[in-house]
Amino acid sequence: MAKNLTSREDDYSKWYNELVIKADLAENSGVRGCMVIKPYGYAIWEMMQAELDRKFKETGHQNAYFPLFIPKSYFSKEASHVDGFAKECAVVTHYRLKTADDGSVIVDEDAKLEEELIVRPTSETIIWDTYRKWIQSYRDLPLLINQWANVVRWEMRTRLFLRTAEFLWQEGHTAHATEKEAIAEAEQMMNVYAEFVETHMAVPVVKGLKTESERFAGALETYCIEALMQDGKALQAGTSHFLGQNFAKAFDVKFASKEGKQEHVWATSWGVSTRLMGALIMTHSDDNGLVLPPKLAPHQVVIVPIYRGEEQLEQISEVANGLMKDLRAKGLRVKYDNRDTQKPGWKFNQYELQGVPVRIAIGPRDIENGTFEVARRDTLSKEVMPKEAIVENITALMDEIQNNLFDKAINHRKENTTTVETYDEFKKVIKGKGGFVLAHWDGTTETEDRIKNETKATIRCIPLDGDNESGTCIFTGKPSARKVLFAKAY
Amino acid sequence: MAKNLTSREDDYSKWYNELVIKADLAENSGVRGCMVIKPYGYAIWEMMQAELDRKFKETGHQNAYFPLFIPKSYFSKEASHVDGFAKECAVVTHYRLKTADDGSVIVDEDAKLEEELIVRPTSETIIWDTYRKWIQSYRDLPLLINQWANVVRWEMRTRLFLRTAEFLWQEGHTAHATEKEAIAEAEQMMNVYAEFVETHMAVPVVKGLKTESERFAGALETYCIEALMQDGKALQAGTSHFLGQNFAKAFDVKFASKEGKQEHVWATSWGVSTRLMGALIMTHSDDNGLVLPPKLAPHQVVIVPIYRGEEQLEQISEVANGLMKDLRAKGLRVKYDNRDTQKPGWKFNQYELQGVPVRIAIGPRDIENGTFEVARRDTLSKEVMPKEAIVENITALMDEIQNNLFDKAINHRKENTTTVETYDEFKKVIKGKGGFVLAHWDGTTETEDRIKNETKATIRCIPLDGDNESGTCIFTGKPSARKVLFAKAY
Numbered sequence: 002m003a004k005n006l007t008s009r010e011d012d013y014s015k016w017y018n019e020l021v022i023k024a025d026l027a028e029n030s031g032v033r034g035c036m037v038i039k040p041y042g043y044a045i046w047e048m049m050q051a052e053l054d055r056k057f058k059e060t061g062h063q064n065a066y067f068p069l070f071i072p073k074s075y076f077s078k079e080a081s082h083v084d085g086f087a088k089e090c091a092v093v094t095h096y097r098l099k100t101a102d103d104g105s106v107i108v109d110e111d112a113k114l115e116e117e118l119i120v121r122p123t124s125e126t127i128i129w130d131t132y133r134k135w136i137q138s139y140r141d142l143p144l145l146i147n148q149w150a151n152v153v154r155w156e157m158r159t160r161l162f163l164r165t166a167e168f169l170w171q172e173g174h175t176a177h178a179t180e181k182e183a184i185a186e187a188e189q190m191m192n193v194y195a196e197f198v199e200t201h202m203a204v205p206v207v208k209g210l211k212t213e214s215e216r217f218a219g220a221l222e223t224y225c226i227e228a229l230m231q232d233g234k235a236l237q238a239g240t241s242h243f244l245g246q247n248f249a250k251a252f253d254v255k256f257a258s259k260e261g262k263q264e265h266v267w268a269t270s271w272g273v274s275t276r277l278m279g280a281l282i283m284t285h286s287d288d289n290g291l292v293l294p295p296k297l298a299p300h301q302v303v304i305v306p307i308y309r310g311e312e313q314l315e316q317i318s319e320v321a322n323g324l325m326k327d328l329r330a331k332g333l334r335v336k337y338d339n340r341d342t343q344k345p346g347w348k349f350n351q352y353e354l355q356g357v358p359v360r361i362a363i364g365p366r367d368i369e370n371g372t373f374e375v376a377r378r379d380t381l382s383k384e385v386m387p388k389e390a391i392v393e394n395i396t397a398l399m400d401e402i403q404n405n406l407f408d409k410a411i412n413h414r415k416e417n418t419t420t421v422e423t424y425d426e427f428k429k430v431i432k433g434k435g436g437f438v439l440a441h442w443d444g445t446t447e448t449e450d451r452i453k454n455e456t457k458a459t460i461r462c463i464p465l466d467g468d469n470e471s472g473t474c475i476f477t478g479k480p481s482a483r484k485v486l487f488a489k490a491y
Numbered sequence: 492m493a494k495n496l497t498s499r500e501d502d503y504s505k506w507y508n509e510l511v512i513k514a515d516l517a518e519n520s521g522v523r524g525c526m527v528i529k530p531y532g533y534a535i536w537e538m539m540q541a542e543l544d545r546k547f548k549e550t551g552h553q554n555a556y557f558p559l560f561i562p563k564s565y566f567s568k569e570a571s572h573v574d575g576f577a578k579e580c581a582v583v584t585h586y587r588l589k590t591a592d593d594g595s596v597i598v599d600e601d602a603k604l605e606e607e608l609i610v611r612p613t614s615e616t617i618i619w620d621t622y623r624k625w626i627q628s629y630r631d632l633p634l635l636i637n638q639w640a641n642v643v644r645w646e647m648r649t650r651l652f653l654r655t656a657e658f659l660w661q662e663g664h665t666a667h668a669t670e671k672e673a674i675a676e677a678e679q680m681m682n683v684y685a686e687f688v689e690t691h692m693a694v695p696v697v698k699g700l701k702t703e704s705e706r707f708a709g710a711l712e713t714y715c716i717e718a719l720m721q722d723g724k725a726l727q728a729g730t731s732h733f734l735g736q737n738f739a740k741a742f743d744v745k746f747a748s749k750e751g752k753q754e755h756v757w758a759t760s761w762g763v764s765t766r767l768m769g770a771l772i773m774t775h776s777d778d779n780g781l782v783l784p785p786k787l788a789p790h791q792v793v794i795v796p797i798y799r800g801e802e803q804l805e806q807i808s809e810v811a812n813g814l815m816k817d818l819r820a821k822g823l824r825v826k827y828d829n830r831d832t833q834k835p836g837w838k839f840n841q842y843e844l845q846g847v848p849v850r851i852a853i854g855p856r857d858i859e860n861g862t863f864e865v866a867r868r869d870t871l872s873k874e875v876m877p878k879e880a881i882v883e884n885i886t887a888l889m890d891e892i893q894n895n896l897f898d899k900a901i902n903h904r905k906e907n908t909t910t911v912e913t914y915d916e917f918k919k920v921i922k923g924k925g926g927f928v929l930a931h932w933d934g935t936t937e938t939e940d941r942i943k944n945e946t947k948a949t950i951r952c953i954p955l956d957g958d959n960e961s962g963t964c965i966f967t968g969k970p971s972a973r974k975v976l977f978a979k980a981y
Binding site: 028030031032035036037038039040043044047063064065066067068069070071072073075076077083087088089090091092093094095096097098099100105106108117118119120127130131134140146150151153155167169342 | 518520521522525526527528529530533534537553554555556557558559560561562563565566567573577578579580581582583584585586587588589590595596598607608609610617620621624630636640641643645657659832
C-alpha cells in the first residue's frame with residue numbers, strides 16, 4: 002500500500018523517523034534537539050501516564066513538584082553525580098532581556114544571576130536538599146514521592162522520543178530507614194515498570210542489574226528493564242536506582258531512629274520517560290505504519306461509512322451510532338469518522354498508518370445483510386461479522402490483539418536471543434543478526450570496555466532470572482558467575 | 492485552638508503564608524522564587540487538573556507538548572509580546588559545565604549557545620512557529636490545542652502559589668478561520684473557567700473584559716474572571732485572550748479558504764495556573780487553618796478512632812472499615828487514620844489545619860450506642876449521628892458543605908461590593924473596607940493610571956453582566972458607557 006513509508010528492511014532508522022512524523026506522533030521543533038509531541042502522540046503518552054500513575058499510587062507513592070532549576074552549588078555536591086551530568090547541562094545565567102540601541106532584543110548583561118542555575122537533568126540534588134527539611138524522625142519514613150516533569154539533557158545527537166534534549170518523564174525519589182527497605186523499593190519499582198511495559202505496551206523485557214560502568218551517576222546499584230527492537234538493537238525502557246546513603250550524606254539528611262540514634266537515610270530513585278514511546282513504536286509497527294496495542298490506543302475502534310449520497314449516509318450513520326454506543330458501553334474507545342471531506346480509502350490508509358487496532362467499515366450491502374466488515378491492524382486481515390455477534394467479537398478482539406502483539410514480540414526476542422560460548426561466535430552474531438547475546442563475562446570494567454570498543458556491543462544487564470550457571474569469560478577465560486546480556490543498544 | 496497560626500485580623504498576609512506551610516501545601520525552595528509543591532498541595536492541584544482537562548476535552552480540545560525553550564529570535568517577533576515579557580525572562584546561554592583548575596565546577600565558556608534560549612514565560616511564539624507547518628487549508632481549522640506545562644517569569648517579589656518564578660499551568664492555543672469563531676472560543680473558555688471555579692472551587696467570580704492597559708501582551712481583547720478574597724483584595728483567577736491575527740502575521744500562518752484565498756488565521760490563548768490554589772486557600776480558610784470544598788478535597792472524610800488498648804481498637808476498626816467501605820462505594824474519598832504514633836487530639840488538629848471537610852470520631856461509647864460523632868470543618872459544628880443514617884447523611888453533607896462555602900463567599904462578596912457615584916466615596920471605600928467598587932470611568936488609560944497612582948486600585952474588569960447604565964466618570968466627569976469594577980489586587 003502506498004504509504005510513502007520507507008520499509009524497515011531498506012532502512013530501519015529512516016523508517017522509524019518517517020513513521021513518527023507521518024503517524025502524527027511528534028516532530029522536530031525550531032529548538033535544536035527539542036521535539037513537539039503532537040496531539041495523537043501525546044494522547045498515547047497520557048494513557049501511559051494514567052496507568053503508571055495508578056500503579057505508583059497503588060504502591061503508596063504520592064506526587065509532588067520540585068523546581069525546574071538547580072543552583073550550580075547543589076548540583077556539585079555529589080561528586081559522581083556531577084561527573085555524570087555536567088557535560089549535558091543547560092545553564093541559565095541571566096534573568097532579563099532588553100532592547101539594544103539598534104532596536105534588536107538582547108540579553109541584559111546587568112541582569113546576571115549571582116549563581117548560575119542548571120535546568121534539571123534529573124532532580125536528586127534539589128529534592129534531597131528539600132528532604133533535609135522534611136525528615137527528622139523514623140516517623141517521617143518511608144517518604145515515597147513521585148514527580149511528573151520535563152528534564153533537559155543537552156545531547157548532541159538526538160532522535161524523536163529516543164533521545165531528545167528536553168523530554169518528559171516521571172522520577173520517583175524515596176527515603177527509607179534501612180538499606181534493606183531501600184533495596185526492596187528499588188526492586189519493587191523495577192517490577193512495576195516491567196509489569197506495565199509487558200501488560201500495557203505488550204513489550205517483553207529482561208529485568209536485570211546494570212554493570213558498574215553503566216550505573217546511574219550516584220547509584221550503588223541500578224536495576225533496569227531491557228527490550229529488544231525489531232532491528233536487533235536493545236532499548237533500555239526504565240531504570241530504578243538504589244542510591245545507598247550517597248545523597249543523604251551529600252545533603253546531610255539524617256533521622257532519629259526508634260532507638261534515638263542519628264542516622265543517614267537510605268535512598269532510591271527511578272524513572273521512565275517519553276522514550277517508552279520509542280519502544281512502543283519500534284516493537285510493533287510495520288511497513289504500513291504504526292501498530293498499537295489496544296490498551297494504549299487512543300481509538301481502539303474506528304468506524305468508517307462507505308456511501309453514495311445523503312440517504313445512504315443517514316442509514317449507515319444510524320447503524321454506526323448504535324454500534325458506537327454499544328461498544329462504548331463496554332468501555333471501548335470508539336470513533337465514528339463520517340467526515341465528508343475525505344474518501345474512505347484515504348481514511349483506511351490514515352488509520353492503518355496511525356495503528357488503530359480495529360477498523361469497521363459499513364456499506365449499503367452491510368446494511369442489507371446485517372453485517373460489518375472488520376479489519377485487524379495487527380494481522381492486516383479482514384472478516385465479515387454478523388450484527389448479532391459484533392459487540393462480543395470486537396470486545397474479545399481487544400484481548401486477542403493485545404496478546405498477539407505480545408506473543409509476536411516474545412517470539413521475535415526468542416529468535417533473536419543467542420547464547421554463545423566463544424568470543425568468535427559472539428562477534429559473528431553481533432556483526433550478523435544482532436539481537437540479545439548471552440555470554441560469560443569476567444565481571445571487570447576493563448573487559449566490558451574492550452568488548453565494547455571492538456564490537457560496539459554493551460552489557461545491557463546482568464539478568465535476574467534465567468540461566469545462572471557459572472563458566473568462563475568469552476574474552477579473558479577468567480571465571481564468570483553467570484552469563485550476562487549483551488547487545489548493541491539505542 | 493492552638494494552631495500557632497496568626498489570625499487573619501492580625502495579619503492577613505502572614506496568616507496566608509503560615510497556612511500554606513503549616514497545612515503542608517507548599518514551601519519555598521533553595522531556588523529564589525521557586526516553590527516546592529508538597530504532596531498534599533499537589534493532590535489538590537491534580538484534582539483541579541483532572542476536572543479542567545475533562546472540560547477542555549469535552550469542548551473539543553486535545554493536549555500536546557511544545558518545547559520549554561524559545562529561541563530569542565522567535566520571542567522577538569511579536570512586538571508587544573516581547574515588551575510584555577522581556578523583563579522577566581530566564582535566559583539559557585550555555586550547555587555544559589566543566590571542572591576548573593581548582594577543582595570547582597564552573598560554566599564551560601566554550602559551550603556558549605549561538606542563539607540564547609528563553610525559558611518559556613508563555614508559549615505563543617514557539618507554538619505559532621509550529622502552527623505554520625500544521626495549517627494549510629480551512630480543513631485544518633479550527634485547531635484546538637491545550638498544553639499542561641511549567642513556565643518561568645522572573646518576578647522580583649514572590650509569594651507561594653500567588654506569584655512564583657516558576658509555576659504550573661495550562662495554556663490553550665487555538666487557530667480559527669474567522670474572527671467571529673475566535674472570539675466565540677475566547678468567550679467559551681472564559682465561561683469554562685468560570686464554571687469550574689464556581690462549581691468546583693466554590694469561588695464566585697465576575698466575568699469581564701480587561702482594559703487596554705491590563706490586556707495580555709499581544710491580545711486584542713482579554714476576557715477574565717475576577718474573585719474577591721477575604722481581605723478585600725481581588726484576585727485574577729483566569730484569562731482568555733482573543734489574539735486577532737497578530738501571531739498569525741508575526742509567524743506567517745495562512746490558510747487557503749474554501750474560496751481558495753490565502754488568509755491569516757485568527758487566534759486565541761487562555762490559561763489558568765497554580766495561582767488558583769491561592770484563590771482556593773484564601774477564599775474559604777479561617778484562623779484554624781485550611782477549609783476545602785468537598786469537590787477538591789483529597790480526603791473528603793477522615794475517620795479517627797478513640798480507644799484505649801488493642802481490644803477497643805479492634806472493635807472500632809471493624810466498624811470504621813465497614814463505614815469506609817460503604818462511603819467509598821458512594822464515591823467518597825475516605826481515610827481511616829489508625830496510626831498509633833499520634834493521639835486523637837493531634838489528629839483532630841491536623842485534619843482541621845488541612846481542611847478535611849468531615850471528620851468522624853468513633854469511641855467505645857459510639858460502638859455501644861451505634862453512633863458516630865461527625866464534625867464539619869466549614870461550620871466547626873459537631874453532631875452525633877445514628878448508624879442507620881450515617882452513609883446517607885455524610886453523602887448529603889458533601890453537597891451541603893460545597894454549597895455553604897459558595898454561599899458564604901457570595902455573601903462576603905455582596906457585603907464587600909460597593910457602588911459609588913463620586914471619587915470621594917471611591918477613595919473612602921478603597922482606603923477603608925476595600926473590596927470590589929463599581930464606578931463610572933471615562934474609558935481612557937490616562938484616567939485609569941491616575942486613579943491607580945492615587946489609590947492603588949486598578950480596574951479589574953469591565954463586567955459583562957450586571958448594571959450597564961451609562962453615566963459620568965467619577966474622576967473626569969466625562970461620559971461613561973457603564974460602571975466598571977475597581978479593586979486593589981493580588
